Amino acid sequence: MKSPPIVPLPVPSVRAYDTPNDAGGSITVEWELSPVDSVVRMYEVYRLEGSPEAEPVSAGFVLRGTQKFQDNNLKDGETYYYFVRTWVGEEYADSRLSNPAVPSAQWFHTGRKSALVILLIYGGLLFYYLQQARSGKPLYIRKIAGLEAVDEAVGRSTEMGRPILFIPGIGYVSDIPTLAALAILKRVAKKAAEYEAEIIVPNFDPIVMTAAQEVVKEGFMEAGRPDLYNEKNVYFLTADQFGYAAGVDGIMVREKPGAVFLQGVFYAESLILAETGHSIGAIQISGTTSVTQLPFFIAATDYTLIGEEMYAASAYLSRDPLSLSTIKAEDVAKLGFIAVFLIGILLETLAAITGNQALHFFKNWFSLF
């Protein structure tokens, strides 16, 4: 066995190029590892600005085993040269100078072309079905038990003389499930106004609270009972997850609502809320896109809107043909995806059996960078 040489050997080749798909000002330097990589202390990257004769400046260093360095904060349009210094202990060896590279900004992110194509196709589908809906073609939507039960739950709660509790979850107004929850809230509020029932909405986020107040007011107006609307029943609780859970549990135990709606974004507090709701004997309708919380809701509540059923809620409840048409487009897109999956599975299986790397083209086209 030869002992490892103490003499540092330079990296065999260095390549510099404009970092792709960025906003400019960056060059990526790539090199092959030094033959003595296992004893290398670090690779130091040097930058020369303007000409190969310029004064080299250290751009930074990386640890052994690394072959890539991204040099940022450069000037667009300027030419840069690089070399890599291989350090072993206190000794070093410099590589040859790299090719010149010029940083620039790109107008199109090539790594995301597949996403763009999918977006355009999906967008096209949506517009096609929107047009269909405008021309008055009737659209079918399957029955969603959880949404059918909304009116019933409000009605039964009113019969028992109890208030209705609507929990919009711990999401923010930027979360799509929260917006979907507000659409459901509007329907619940409208029904509550029709039955002259009290509706309580404790909130986790002040912006959601403001939106919820508007939505409930609108629901009461639509039912022709703006006089019954009480803004004090739609209030802010706390922006702390478990503080919110404790607060809502307290409301449940004190106010004993007859119907509890758990709609929106939920995390670990989902079961704490749903079990307390069950213990007071309320009818519970839950809905969330947080997949990990779905099992808890399914186990502890009477009806659960699973994922996209929630997004379909406003279209389903309003039966607005324009909204329904987007759901139709969604279903067609889903069929398309299933076809893509099947083709992908087939090609990847073939690639695995035959060892033909060319068959990965389909999968590679879909990878995002």
Place this chain on the structure above:
Amino acid sequence: MMRRTIPLIITFISGILLVFALFIPHKPFGNLEERFNDWYIIVSGFTMILGMDSLLLHHWNKIRRRQADWFHSAALIVAFAVTLVWGFYSGIKVGNPFDPKSTFLQYFYTYVFVPLQATMFSLLAFFIASAAYRAFRARTLNATLLLVAAVVVMLGRVPKGSGASVVLFGIALVALAVGLVLHGRSLVDLRGQLLAYGGAALSILAIIPIAKYFPTYLPAVADWIMNIPQLAAKRGIFIGIALGGIAMSLRIILGIERTYLK
């Protein structure tokens, strides 16, 4: 009219801009998303005042009107004031209320906030037990499959679980056999009786492979359930949610969905 149109126009423009910014690295599009995020943070910071106003007013009214449980509201306001004042005091004294030297961190955070939060979260253990007891009933074939999968994962993922599983599945199978025999005795037709007794015999026989293979293979089966069927179903739901989310976003951007607006 204006109250509705202007927000819809803002939604439309910012929505479309952000979608296309994803594909354009060049300035000013490349960091548009971050800039919008920064604005959102600033706006949402101020809305906290709105929240505080709503919370304090709600409880103050309760106290003033001596409504039922008004003393809970009083406790809330006192706790709110103590936290706020103590936090500010510590912040001014050592520069940051969460500095290791701050009394706010040393006492309030460590001895009030941490235990309170941990208590709420640990309630889950109790609720999971009671919810599982209530929900996992073998009412239908689907429910039975769910139940068996749940039990396998629960036992397969804890140390000593595989050993316990033999005993537990053994008991369950014996109970099933006894149940089937009782059921068979209550039947009148011979075919039903034979089926019931046969089922009973099969469940007793099933104990042998379980005793033999469960201790070694249960964790692997639990992993398999988590990695294959569990993930498959979850991915299906994820894809549905993603597509639904895009459709919902487009409805919002195009102004078809506007329940969130007045």
Place this chain on the structure above:
Amino acid sequence: MNLWDRLATIDRRIIYLLVALGVIIPIVAKLSFRVTPLREVRQAYEEIEKLPPGSVVLFSIDYDAASMPELQPMLVAMLDHCFRKNLKVLMMGHWPLGLPLGQIALEQVAQKYHKKYGVDYAFLGFRPGVAAVMINLGKDLRQVFNTDYRGTPVDSLPVLRNVHNYNDIAILVGLEAGATGDAWVQFAQARYNQKIILGATAVVAPDLYPYLQAGQIVGLIGGLRGAADYEQLVQVPGPAFLGMPAQTIIHILVVVLIILGNLGYFARRQGGRR
């Protein structure tokens, strides 16, 4: 009410009592079980194990006191591993109320290995805006953190002098009690190819398995069990390891309750038919 009826309708308060006893007794009696580490935890361990000394590991504290029982032992065990291997440790977080927990653990483990602040580790603290922070870390760390939590300029801390963006961070460890882990994968991994290990509560962990399968994260430590596994791998048995018997007993208790419930359910149905 006969025996079967009772089995089918056990009062939930009795269940709560049993759960309480099932947790308290093994902890008070100090029972302990050996665990065989799960593959995804071993994977995480090996990724850290093979880093050359001096590599930078960035910890992100994305949890707070509620999930501390599960995630704090993970953090302590992983910090122990990093400091023992002479790796450099940076810490930040997206959950401001959990950050002090991270800091407490960092100081405690650093002291154990006589590590120096600023040289071997640094605490960066919190900056608002989850996605923006993650994206900007990929461009320039100084855009996000120009000082550490005490206000010391980043450039005057030797540990940070050569850390500019994800290129200089060997592994990112995200400890997750919510959806921040998804954002790490979406922004740090998908955009900048950062190597990520995620530790998560048992509730969140199943959500992260797809990333592990797709190779987007290189290790996954799930729940108390995962923490116990890591503690065993680095041989510093701690609270997670001691919590294992309680967890086992509760799992068995739940299974027993399910069996009892079903016995009662079937017997009643049988009775009803007769």
